[in-house]
């Protein structure tokens with residue numbers, strides 16, 4: 354970091370303060386002794402969602418959260434489980450390292466998460482997200498879920514493993 358007064362590259366950090374999304378460092382130039390402040394900021398992570406019709410939209414955590422919360426309305430979920438689900442989804446997305454993500458990938462991740470979390474919330478979300486074309490498609494989904502639930506309940510060994 355170049356001293357703004359003499360241009361020297363050597364400086365010493367004398368104070369460091371972490372703010373919510375920024376770290377500020379007070380420095381003293383090793384050559385002229387001038388003091389100056391540098392700051393480090395998390396780079397804005399611009400992620401775009403590509404909708405089914407090809408439109409792009411900036412990723413919005415609040416919007417995703419609203420959709421999931423709606424599906425989970427009045428369900429007996431542990432506090433913070435929706436936030437945890439979203440954070441998991443975001444981590445997954447960041448790992449993909451892409452600037453654009455099809456909305457279907459996010460939708461599938463939500464479905465995957467809700468399936469493990471709460472089957473009513475899963476069905477509610479699915480009925481909006483998958484836009485079940487007719488009652489038959491919804492019934493199929495419900496039936497395959499019921500089968501999965503039964504399979505889950507039979508062994509009842511107390512393990513948390515979810516057979517897929």
Ligand SMILES: [Zn+2]
Nearest residue numbers: 356359382385
């Ligand atoms: Zn200097």
